[in-house]
Amino acid sequence: MTRYDLIIIGGGPAGITAGIYAVRQKLNSLLIAKEFGGQMARKAVAIENYPGFEEVSGLELSRKFEKHLRKQKIAIERDSATKIRKVGSTFYITTGSKHKFSARTVIVASGADPRPLEVPGEKEFIGRGVSYCTTCDAPMFAGKTVAVVGGGNAGFEAAIALSNWAKRIYVLEYSSKVGADEINQELVKKTKKVQIFTNTSLRKIEGEKFVNSIVYQDRKTGKEKTLPLEGVFVEIGNVPATGFVKDLVEFNEKDEIRIDPKTNMTKTSGLFVAGDVTDLRWKQIIVAAGEGCKAALSVYSYLRNSRRPVKQYE
């Protein structure tokens, strides 16, 4: 089995940037990713805050990141890491398709997955009306009625993107006020297709072969109501993707991995983390890319000084 200098887990901005920097440091590296682009690829509308691109779709920016990575001398596995173990000074990684890889260091850049609703019908109707990716699935709802669950920026951006396809869009917000920025609220108003329900709690998703209605509770009156519709887009935030690395790291109260912010190292020597999966406060593409760069440079420094490892977090 090849023992790599570095294995990177994740194909979002953090993982890809770590990959580009690792190759430039001449580290023999492998990048394992379920897919490329991460949350960027799932983003519903344009990205307007990544320098050099005044306006770019998440999908286009993802493709540019991936193309840049593929120009490097780095091994790539399209797979899912399911377990990391450390034996002596070597890390062993097992994947969903039961492949095993080993390395002297690891960067976990697995980002975050959409937070599920956890209501009856959600799991059953994934791919049959329930979606977590507007960019991917909006065109399938042309001329249909859909609900977006979540009244923050992500929910409003999903509603704006869906307005190019769907006939009618309901936005369901749990609290008494939506949390989206003014600019998104104005854009939603302009579509004239969106109806917003505040103080609502989604109770179940119903259907036969495909979704045909949802049941929600009006939190003011306590009454349950049914809305006939064909699609449900879930936009209630994210959860860090950390299941495969639980035993080797420590978490904060949001289940984010604690790191030394100077080096990105975790409590396990040689195990580094970057991007949205960390306990760093700001979750943005440029931050994730910067953290991926920092982690790769820290790995280089760690391997070069492996008798004098970089300091762990306090």
Ligand SMILES: Cc1cc2nc3c(=O)[nH]c(=O)nc-3n(C[C@H](O)[C@H](O)[C@H](O)COP(=O)(O)OP(=O)(O)OC[C@H]3O[C@@H](n4cnc5c(N)ncnc54)[C@H](O)[C@@H]3O)c2cc1C
């Ligand atoms: C709706 C929405 C809109 C946003 N808009 C903006 C914006 O306009 N501007 C901005 O700067 N930021 C925006 N963000 C935030 C930005 O997308 C994230 O901060 C950024 O994508 C984080 O990058 P990351 O590489 O840490 O993680 P992710 O982008 O989450 O990438 C993680 C990668 O790891 C892979 N992965 C996960 N687990 C495993 C595993 N076990 N094995 C292998 N691979 C795995 C995933 O498939 C994915 O490829 C937005 C986010 C959302 C959800």
